[in-house]
Amino acid sequence: MIEFYIPVKSVHVAAVLASGSLxxxxxxxxxxGRAWAxxxxxxxxxxxxxxxxxxxxxxLATMLPGAVFANGWLAVKLTLLVSYVLLGSFALKRGRSNRxxxxxxxxxxxxxAFMYSVARTHQPLGVFALFQTGLT
Structure with a gap:
């Protein structure tokens, strides 16, 4: 099934960008104030x-080797996903005021954006991992 990794990943990335854009x-x-949103x-x-x-x-999760789950970036990404969904729900319909x-x-x-950077870098710190190298 690994031979389908690149096409499936391409569909996944396209769906991420489409979902975020929508x-x-x-x-x-x-x-x-547009009700038709x-x-x-x-x-x-x-x-x-x-x-x-x-x-x-x-x-993708079924195709990837178990080692990809070892450094925690996927767990961070999933945690961020839950946060994004909850925040988005309040932004679109559950928020009590416009503010x-x-x-x-x-x-x-x-x-x-941070979730995207975690996915791109495969680092739990996402884009902030770039600054970590100077600290160690």
Missing amino acids: FALRGVLVLT MSAPLRYLSYSIDTVLLTAALM SRILFFIAAVIVY
């Missing part, structure tokens, strides 16, 4: 993208 679009629309077509598109994303992630939705949206985007 979240950013919906977040901006919600924050500017929560319309059924956009929600279903989000569900579809996230289903592809999760399926590709599970496929709180803005703060949740900003926090969700920051968590998304």
Whole structure:
């Protein structure tokens, strides 16, 4: 199954970027008062993208050797994912005020960016791992 690693990883990365872009679009629309940001077509598109994303992630997890789980970057990424989903939920619909939705949206985007850096670097510290080399 490892021969499918590169195509599955490509689908996963594309789904990550599509999911993040759609979240950013919906977040901006919600924050500017556009009611159709929560319309059924956009929600279903989000569900579809996230289903592809999760399926590709599970496929990658079955293909990868056990050593990839040893340094903790994947656990950090999954923890950040839960945080991102919760923050995004408050940013799009559960936030009580526009100010709180803005703060949740900003926090969700920051968590998304950090999660992306953890995935790209395969380091639990993500982009901050670049600064760690000078400290050791």
